[in-house]
Amino acid sequence: MKLSEILTPRRIALDLKARTKEEVLEELVRLLKLSSPARKALLRTLTAREELGSTSVGGGVAIPHCRSLVVSKVLVAVGLSRRGINFRSPDRKRVFLFFLIFAPLVGNPGEYLVVLGSVAQAAKVLARDRRIKKVKTARDFIKLVKELEK
Amino acid sequence: MNPQLQLLIALQDILSLIREARDPSQKRALGKMGFKLTNLEALEQSREDLESQLSPAIRSQYARAKKRYGRIVAPVINGICYGCFVKIPSAIDTAEDRNQTLYRCENCGMFLFWVEK
Numbered sequence A: 001m002k003l004s005e006i007l008t009p010r011r012i013a014l015d016l017k018a019r020t021k022e023e024v025l026e027e028l029v030r031l032l033k034l035s036s037p038a039r040k041a042l043l044r045t046l047t048a049r050e051e052l053g054s055t056s057v058g059g060g061v062a063i064p065h066c067r068s069l070v071v072s073k074v075l076v077a078v079g080l081s082r083r084g085i086n087f088r089s090p091d092r093k094r095v096f097l098f099f100l101i102f103a104p105l106v107g108n109p110g111e112y113l114v115v116l117g118s119v120a121q122a123a124k125v126l127a128r129d130r131r132i133k134k135v136k137t138a139r140d141f142i143k144l145v146k147e148l149e150k
Numbered sequence B: 001m002n003p004q005l006q007l008l009i010a011l012q013d014i015l016s017l018i019r020e021a022r023d024p025s026q027k028r029a030l031g032k033m034g035f036k037l038t039n040l041e042a043l044e045q046s047r048e049d050l051e052s053q054l055s056p057a058i059r060s061q062y063a064r065a066k067k068r069y070g071r072i073v074a075p076v077i078n079g080i081c082y083g084c085f086v087k088i089p090s091a092i093d094t095a096e097d098r099n100q101t102l103y104r105c106e107n108c109g110m111f112l113f114w115v116e117k
């Protein structure tokens, strides 16, 4: 699975307004344009997932994720924070690149782990590339992801 | 949405998270990606807090389903209960008050949640 294939321009925010961990989770979930009950349920489960341990993988990247009853397919959103956010990272670095991933509860957990693994790998490569800070549009962001996939 | 159903959904998601964190192979796979699942106690606490908010009648049905299946809420997709893969009677599947009223599957007894497309 390629990351570029599951990205949608309208689910990419290149200038997140959030300043805290709670705010950034909310802003990312809003990008998915779900109903209010679904949004609230997902935020609740995401918050529980963060209780288990931060989803920051270091190097300025976080991948908030969970499986949930309220989604019927894999949903992905991306956010860039210009100032970075304290996300209780293991390396204590501020996080500037966020990938949000939701997967349905039904279905193969192996498949979900494959998606998560591919995103984690691609996100780390992306965060190390200097061009990421200069991306101006969501389409350029996807273009950069594609280039790095080659 | 029915407030008790909202609680049940939160509980179902948390139960799955707990199961994931306890499964050695999933835990290993997630660890390799850089995710550490360390604070299981906090999650168990959240589960207990949510359970205490269930009404007594629902709590006993919840406890029974949890004990029997390890799961409590089944998603309904295209009219099928994904708890037992049996078709839901169409009068219920098309009811206006689905997700507003708490329905249970007549076959497996799990609470039903109609997923948005």
Ligand SMILES: [Zn+2]
Pocket: B074, B081, B082, B083, B084, B085, B086, B105, B106, B107, B108, B109, B110
């Ligand atoms: Zn059933």
